[in-house]
Amino acid sequence: GAGVSQSPSNKVTEKGKDVELRCDPISGHTALYWYRQSLGQGLEFLIYFQGNSAPDKSGLPSDRFSAERTGGSVSTLTIQRTQQEDSAVYLCASSLGGQGAAGYTFGSGTRLTVV
Amino acid sequence: GQNIDQPTEMTATEGAIVQINCTYQTSGFNGLFWYQQHAGEAPTFLSYNVLDGLEEKGRFSSFLSRSKGYSYLLLKELQMKDSASYLCAVMDSNYQLIWGAGTKLIIKP
Numbered sequence: 001g002a003g004v005s006q007s008p009s010n011k012v013t014e015k016g017k018d019v020e021l022r023c024d025p026i027s028g029h030t031a032l033y034w035y036r037q038s039l040g041q042g043l044e045f046l047i048y049f050q051g052n053s054a055p056d057k058s059g060l061p062s063d064r065f066s067a068e069r070t071g072g073s074v075s076t077l078t079i080q081r082t083q084q085e086d087s088a089v090y091l092c093a094s095s096l097g098g099q100g101a102a103g104y105t106f107g108s109g110t111r112l113t114v115v
Numbered sequence: 116g117q118n119i120d121q122p123t124e125m126t127a128t129e130g131a132i133v134q135i136n137c138t139y140q141t142s143g144f145n146g147l148f149w150y151q152q153h154a155g156e157a158p159t160f161l162s163y164n165v166l167d168g169l170e171e172k173g174r175f176s177s178f179l180s181r182s183k184g185y186s187y188l189l190l191k192e193l194q195m196k197d198s199a200s201y202l203c204a205v206m207d208s209n210y211q212l213i214w215g216a217g218t219k220l221i222i223k224p
Contacts, residue, residue: 033212035214041216042202042214042215042216042217043158043202043204043212043214044214045211045212045214048211056209056211091157091158103148103150103160103163104160104212105160106157106158106159107157108156108157109157
């Protein structure tokens with residue numbers, strides 16, 4: 001597609017439930033990032049996929065968080081047993097290569113609210 | 116540790132010029148990015164500097180001094196639509212982006 005597509009745009013879930021967030025990057029972009037952003041805060045790195053290399057999971061805050069990228073394209077971020085502190089906007093970004101000199105293109109994000 | 120510092124909030128007048136500073140301490144350097152983020156929206160790419168000096172792009176310019184660990188984003192002829200947060204990010208030696216918390220720019224008529 002023309003841009004990075006994320007779904008759903010909004011998700012309200014009960015504490016303890018699992019959620020799955022989807023990111024469809026720009027076609028041909030090999031690098032894909034997941035970030036989260038709490039209200040009024042900067043971007044917090046979660047995970048990075050680059051081509052067929054093993055993902056960099058160093059930003060995942062706990063083992064409740066996991067992500068995969070199938071076929072080098074679509075990625076899903078899964079949060080198990082959600083907690084209220086997981087409430088944030090989850091942003092996906094993609095770039096042509098890991099060096100991203102042209103900048104990353106962000107999706108519109110998924111606003112997750114855990115009640 | 117790695118650190119990006121930028122002012123939390125700035126106020127400027129429509130038609131004026133504003134400079135948003137960013138200082139950084141990172142493990143390695145592979146470029147500095149500026150992004151604009153309107154409230155409730157995703158960040159959009161503004162500029163990328165990897166060499167010292169000034170990069171000009173219309174009303175926006177970005178400057179980098181690697182020896183000082185310093186950058187600024189200069190916005191000229193401010194318009195009300197420029198009201199947004201401006202995020203500074205540095206790419207470290209592992210090609211990871213380290214993000215500042217952003218500077219909220221308020222434009223007054």
